[in-house]
Amino acid sequence: xxxxxxxxxxxxxxxxxxxxxxxxxxxxxGENTLVIGGIGPVTGAAATYGQAVKNGAELxxxxxxxxxxxNGMTLKFLFEDDEHDAExxxxxxxxxxxxxxxxxxxxxxxxxxxAVAEKTFEDNMFQLTPSGSSVDxxxxxxxxxxxxxxxxxxxxxxxxxxxxxxxxxxxxxxNSSDVYSSGIYEKFATEAANKGLEIVAAEAFTxxxxxxxxxxxxxxxxxxxxxxxxxIYYQEAALILTQADKVDLDVEFFGCxxxxxxxxxxxxxxxxxxxxxxxxxxxxxxxxxxxxAFTTAYKAAYNDEIPTQFAADAxxxxxxxxxALEKAEVSDANIAxxxxxxxxxxxxxxxxxxxxTGTMTWTADGEPTKDPKAMYIENGAYKAR
Amino acid sequence: MSFFSYFVSGISLGSIYALIxxxxxxxxxxxxxxxxxxGDVIMIGGYVAFTAITTMQFPVWLSxxxxxxxxxxxxxxxxxxxxxxLRNATxxxxxxxxxxxxxxxxxxxxxxxxSAAKSFTSVVPKFSVELGGVSITGETIVTIAVAVLIVICLxxxxxxxxxxxxxxxVSEDKGAAQLMGINVNSTISLTFAIGSGxxxxxxxxxxxxxxxxxxxxxxxxxxKAFTAAVFGGIGSIxxxxxxxxxxxxxxxxxxxxxxxxLSDAIVFxxxxxxxxxxxxxxxxxxxxxxx
Numbered sequence: 001x002x003x004x005x006x007x008x009x010x011x012x013x014x015x016x017x018x019x020x021x022x023x024x025x026x027x028x029x030g031e032n033t034l035v036i037g038g039i040g041p042v043t044g045a046a047a048t049y050g051q052a053v054k055n056g057a058e059l060x061x062x063x064x065x066x067x068x069x070x071n072g073m074t075l076k077f078l079f080e081d082d083e084h085d086a087e088x089x090x091x092x093x094x095x096x097x098x099x100x101x102x103x104x105x106x107x108x109x110x111x112x113x114x115a116v117a118e119k120t121f122e123d124n125m126f127q128l129t130p131s132g133s134s135v136d137x138x139x140x141x142x143x144x145x146x147x148x149x150x151x152x153x154x155x156x157x158x159x160x161x162x163x164x165x166x167x168x169x170x171x172x173x174x175n176s177s178d179v180y181s182s183g184i185y186e187k188f189a190t191e192a193a194n195k196g197l198e199i200v201a202a203e204a205f206t207x208x209x210x211x212x213x214x215x216x217x218x219x220x221x222x223x224x225x226x227x228x229x230x231x232i233y234y235q236e237a238a239l240i241l242t243q244a245d246k247v248d249l250d251v252e253f254f255g256c257x258x259x260x261x262x263x264x265x266x267x268x269x270x271x272x273x274x275x276x277x278x279x280x281x282x283x284x285x286x287x288x289x290x291x292x293a294f295t296t297a298y299k300a301a302y303n304d305e306i307p308t309q310f311a312a313d314a315x316x317x318x319x320x321x322x323x324a325l326e327k328a329e330v331s332d333a334n335i336a337x338x339x340x341x342x343x344x345x346x347x348x349x350x351x352x353x354x355x356x357t358g359t360m361t362w363t364a365d366g367e368p369t370k371d372p373k374a375m376y377i378e379n380g381a382y383k384a385r
Numbered sequence: 386m387s388f389f390s391y392f393v394s395g396i397s398l399g400s401i402y403a404l405i406x407x408x409x410x411x412x413x414x415x416x417x418x419x420x421x422x423x424g425d426v427i428m429i430g431g432y433v434a435f436t437a438i439t440t441m442q443f444p445v446w447l448s449x450x451x452x453x454x455x456x457x458x459x460x461x462x463x464x465x466x467x468x469x470x471l472r473n474a475t476x477x478x479x480x481x482x483x484x485x486x487x488x489x490x491x492x493x494x495x496x497x498x499x500s501a502a503k504s505f506t507s508v509v510p511k512f513s514v515e516l517g518g519v520s521i522t523g524e525t526i527v528t529i530a531v532a533v534l535i536v537i538c539l540x541x542x543x544x545x546x547x548x549x550x551x552x553x554x555v556s557e558d559k560g561a562a563q564l565m566g567i568n569v570n571s572t573i574s575l576t577f578a579i580g581s582g583x584x585x586x587x588x589x590x591x592x593x594x595x596x597x598x599x600x601x602x603x604x605x606x607x608x609k610a611f612t613a614a615v616f617g618g619i620g621s622i623x624x625x626x627x628x629x630x631x632x633x634x635x636x637x638x639x640x641x642x643x644x645x646x647l648s649d650a651i652v653f654x655x656x657x658x659x660x661x662x663x664x665x666x667x668x669x670x671x672x673x674x675x676x
Contacts (some may be wrong), residue, residue, distance in 0.1 A: 047500040048458045083609055204646040208605050213593040214394035215640040222387055235502045235597065246513070246522055267504025269596070 019225065031074055034333040036061070036241070036313075037101030038079040039092045039116065040108030048086035049310045049369070053108045053130055054079050055302050056314035063297070070322050071331035076319075082107060086115035093119055102337050103127070103344065105317050107309065110134035110179060117143050126341040126369035127195065128321060130313035134179050138366035142341050144348055145366060146313045146320065146357065148281065150180055154187030154231065155257045157279055158370050161227065162195035166252060166277075169200045171225035173216050173240060175232050184256055186229035200225050213240050214247070221249050233258040238265040239270045260309045263380050270380045279372040281357035282312040283382040286373075294356045316355035323351045387603060389643040390519045397525035399633020402586040403611030404532045406617070406625035412580040414620035415556045416573050418476065421483040422463060424607015425490035426581050430456040431598045432498055435505055445508045453585040456646060460581025461574055469570070487604075494600035502599035505592040515558035524594040531586060531595060536626050539579075543622075556620075612656050614659070618666030628667060 038057055061077045064070060078099055080092035089112030093104070103126040107113040113132030120127040121140035123234060129145045131138055133153075138145050138309030148156075160165060175181035192199055201223035203216035217240065220228055228244075228251045230237050237259050244251075253276040255262075260280050261271050284295050284306045294315060298307040307315075310344070327347035329341065348362045358370035375382040405427060414422045422492040439450035451516035467486050512523040533580050538609050554562040555572045565567050591606060610629065617628025632652060641650040663669065 023567070043495070044500065047495075097670070204644075206646065208649055209636075210392070210595075212398050212636075213393055214397070215637050216645055217389065218390055218394065219641065219645075235599070238504070239595055239597060247520070265502065265504055265597070267596075269505055278450065 030292070032072055032331075032333045034070070034074050034103075034325075034330075035076045035078060035099070035101045035103045036318070037093070037096035037106065038077060039082050039086040039089055039096070039104070039112070040079070040293075042079075044082045044083040044085075046109055048110045048308070049131065050081070050084075052308045052310035053106075053314040055298070055305075056130075056307065056311035057105055057318050058300055059301055059311075060315045060318035062301075064318065064322055070325045071329065073325075073331060073333045075318075075322075077105075082112050084109045084112060086112045088112070089116050090119060091310070097123070099171075101125075103321065104341055105130065105314070107132060110137055113137040118247075124338040124341045126344040128317050130317040131310050134183065141364065141366070143366050144343060144362055144368075145320070145356075146191035146255070146317050146360070146368060147309075148370075148372065149367060150183030151187040152197065152367075153279065153372070154184040155191045157184070157229065157254065157256060158188050158191035158197060159293040160279060160372075161229075161254060162192070162197055165204055167197070167225070167227035169198050169223070169225045170227050170229055171201040171203070171220040171223055171251070172199060172229045173203045173205065173213065173220065173232070175207065175210065175236065177208070178205040178232075180258065181232050183192065188229065188231065210236050211239060213243050214304045216240075217244050217247060217249055220251070221247060225251055227254055230255040234261040234265050237262050241266065241276070242269060245269075245272050252277065254278070259307050263377060264306070265269060273377045274379065275376060277374060277376045279374055280309060281370060281372060282309045283373065283375050284308070284312075284382070285382045288355070290356050310358045316353070316357050316360070319355060320351070320353050320360070321352045324348055325341075327351050387401075387641075389517055393516075393519050393525075395523055395634035395637030396529070396630060397522065397594070398488065398637060399613075400525060400528040400532055401587070401591055401629075402610045402613045402627025402632050403626045404528060404535070404583070405606055405625075406614040406629045407535055407539070407622065408583040408587065408634070409611050409614040410617075410619055410622060410625040412576055412585065413582065413614070414622075415552050415576040416468075416507070417556070418468065419483060419611070420577075420580065421480070421611075422435060422486040422490060422604075423580065423584060424603035424610070425494075426456055426460060426463075426584040426603070427588040427591065427601030427607065428494060428598070428600060429459060429490060430585035431505070431592045431602055432494060432676050434508075434585075434589050434592070435503060436506070439503075442621055444546035449508065449585070452589060456581040456585035456588075457578045460533045460577045460584070462573055466576040467572075474659060476591045478521055481652055486598030489576070491600050491604070498600065500600065502597045502602075505596045505598050507593040507596055509593050524590065528590045528594065531590065531592055532629075535586070539622050548572070550576060568577045594643050603669050609652070613655065614660055615654075615666055616656055621666070621668045624666060624668030 017230050040053045041047050042050040055075055061075045067230045080096055082089035082092045089107050093116050105128050107116050108131050110132045113129050114136045116202040120143055127143040131147045133147050133150050135149055174185040203219055214287050255278040259278045263270050266273055324347040328343035349364050352361045360368045360370045362368055408423050429656050430452045434452040437443045437451045447617050463486055467482050509523045509527050513520045551567045551572050554567055555569055559569050613629040613632040614625045617624030635655055636652050640648040
């Protein structure tokens with residue numbers, strides 16, 4: 001049985017290899033085109049994230065090609081759906097390899113990203129994830145990321161709260177069934193202890209009980225907390241804000257990048273978000289030149305939709321790839337996948353890219369260094385603190 | 386004081402479960418099938434109400450009527466297309482079909498409305514009642530009132546009207562009922578129509594209490610409400626009501642005093658114990674009023 005599997009795998013790989021050759025041969029007689037792959041969920045429960053990444057990346061590729069490409073090469077971006085499922089993501093990666101991608105901008109969500117990262121490592125293909133924030137996404141040296149890692153957000157939040165004297169008694173409501181949320185919470189708790197913050201209530205919920213928060217809010221109220229830390233996504237946060245309003249919970253609200261989108265989610269109750277603070281690398285309403293240009297272009301291209309942090313991460317990712325290609329002086333798009341990976345790996349630690357999510361540099365372990373921006377919400381708009 | 390406030394949140398949560406459980410128990414009691422798509426009919430009802438209120442700017446009463454009408458049509462169509470051809474098949478086949486319908490509805494909603502949750506405007510005017518220092522929201526009061534009203538109306542309908550008694554007859558013995566001149570098919574269709582109409586009412590109150598709607602809105606409350614219906618004795622209308630409220634209270638109190646993380650495990654654990662001790666649920670036998 002094992003032999004049979006091995007044989008069939010070998011056969012599949014041979015076919016895939018041939019297909020790859022075919023594609024590359026086809027390119028030599030055409031233009032000098034470098035093919036970038038992208039993977040993410042564009043259907044299913046996490047579809048908003050994948051769609052935003054796809055849009056952001058396509059916008060950046062269009063802009064770069066319109067401005068003459070990179071070192072004489074045109075970029076081509078191919079995207080496959082993975083429905084936020086690890087197995088489907090690996091299949092998508094194989095499909096993209098058959099189509100001749102030479103590097104991967106993906107995947108969007110953490111769990112599939114971890115699975116695909118193993119494959120790109122085997123193939124020695126350069127991988128840059130825009131938004132895979134779990135630590136395990138970039139354990140191999142061929143993988144880098146644009147977003148903050150989960151632990152970094154937890155640590156940065158605790159430091160920010162302590163350094164700015166926002167509170168000494170802190171309560172937390174987090175999603176224990178989600179790696180993003182529980183990852184941030186754990187690091188937050190450790191760093192909070194170091195900084196002398198007292199966590200007076202730590203209440204959890206799971207994805208199956210993510211609508212009714214009245215009991216958790218009641219417990220936060222009784223704990224005497226001055227600040228409620230919400231390392232969760234905006235859908236639940238919007239529900240917590242409405243339910244907290246009904247019992248007149250008087251605390252400061254503080255969250256991470258998952259809170260981005262809470263204003264729109266609250267709809268006609270957007271006033272409830274006033275005063276909420278969040279650490280995020282990107283705010284569509286920021287007034288700096290880069291963000292304004294990106295937001296305007298994005299809205300023009302996609303039906304007036306306001307770009308989220310995911311779109312911004314992907315947009316930056318494509319420009320980071322451009323910067324790395326320029327640094328590595330890659331000008332022939334027929335370069336082998338593995339050679340390209342080695343060159344980009346070396347270039348990544350040397351470049352500094354001013355993106356819409358901040359000015360980034362990288363260390364060899366693949367983590368970006370950039371400053372989280374602290375924002376607060378006033379009259380339905382982000383303001384820098 | 387704090388115990389009382391947790392208790393009240395439990396009742397508020399439970400009244401929603403009760404409202405949904407009524408639909409489950411109604412269909413099970415008569416058609417003897419678990420309509421697992423009930424939660425998703427609720428979700429569709431919510432989207433219809435959302436579209437009518439927010440997009441079309443219709444008045445609230447008209448939006449609720451449109452939502453009820455849409456759910457009734459949807460329920461009858463589902464019954465005609467998916468369940469009727471399986472009338473004489475094994476219960477397992479119907480159960481699997483119901484799960485299929487549930488996923489179909491979820492994915493259709495995903496296609497039409499997208500995956501992002503939309504913000505729903507509460508149909509209940511903002512008011513609250515102070516009771517022993519704990520404020521009870523308007524949504525909770527309306528939900529409980531509506532649930533009680535539905536229990537009373539359904540009981541009267543089933544026991545006093547001709548079509549209600551036809552339902553009782555069908556639930557006891559389909560074959561015999563047919564011999565007595567009852568049209569079994571139209572009686573079952575009527576049951577689905579009523580069950581789906583209840584789903585629309587539940588959807589509007591569910592989305593008002595937790596003001597968001599997404600393609601998965603109906604899924605988890607549907608399962609919890611099904612648990613409540615089994616807990617109270619599936620097929621019994623007062624049982625569904627009481628099962629729902631008790632389930633909500635257990636959930637709230639275990640969140641408050643044991644662990645907010647383990648509350649679901651505790652709720653389903655209690656269900657298992659109840660079923661081991663009383664396989665027919667709390668009111669399965671006592672109330673001989675199987676609809």
